[in-house]
Amino acid sequence: MAYPLVVYWAMGRFEPRWLALLLFALGLLRAVATRQPVWLVAAAGAALLALLATVFNEALPLKLYPALINAVMLAVFATSLVFPPSAIERIARIAEPDLPPAGVAYTRRVTQVWCGFFVFNGALALVTALWMSDRAWALYNGLIAYGLIGLLFGGEWLVRQHVKAGHRHG
Structure with missing residues (x-):
């Protein structure tokens, strides 16, 4: 980090x-x-x-490392969509081995969202490495990107609670 x-x-x-x-x-x-x-x-x-x-x-090659990691994570998550189970389903099954079909569909969607995030974050990591100052590169890749990851984790957790509550009452 x-x-x-x-x-x-x-x-x-x-x-x-x-x-x-x-x-x-x-x-x-x-x-x-x-x-x-x-x-x-x-x-x-x-x-x-x-x-x-x-x-x-x-x-410059040193500054390209965050973009490389985003590309690797994108490859892992995207590959899991082609060859299930999805990356997020694998993680979810640790806590809930008998994940229902609705849970499988939800985890697939979350994996897709993470793929989008890795494209966005990797593109910004690349832009900061190629065309921005060293300070802007460090600020984005050393702080802002992690804040965005935290927001995505937190936002997904809130959505998941809502989805779970809907399935309990539905």
């Missing part, structure tokens, strides 16, 4: 090629921790960005 803020803080203090070590380490840690193919792909993407930052000693 702190990656954008750490990168922003370090940009004026260290050359990008040294910050690339942080990006490479993050990708490697995530891949080793999960051992899931999608995170191995993300780690390869992070390694490529780190390599570019190292070779060209430029910060």
Whole structure:
């Protein structure tokens, strides 16, 4: 979570090629921790960005990491819509193994909403990396994006409570 803020803080203090070590380490840690193919792909993407930052000693590849993560999350969620169960259904079944058909439909819709969010958030992460100041990039990717994630989580929770109440009374 702190990656954008750490990168922003370090940009004026260290050359990008040294910050690339942080990006490479993050990708490697995530891949080793999960051992899931999608995170191995993300780690390869992070390694490529780190390599570019190292070779060209430029910060842009470091700033592209949030966009990469959004693309990976979009791929995971979108793939789960093509090959069910959806990502949100899998999470929901942890708490409610016997999810009714209405719950399956609801979780599918929520997965679609998250896909839309990852497109929106990833596009803004890309725009801030390519065309905005380092400060704007850090502000959006290190703070605002997480606020938007929290709003989406909270809003979905409120909608879910309403939907559940409707099914109990219906």
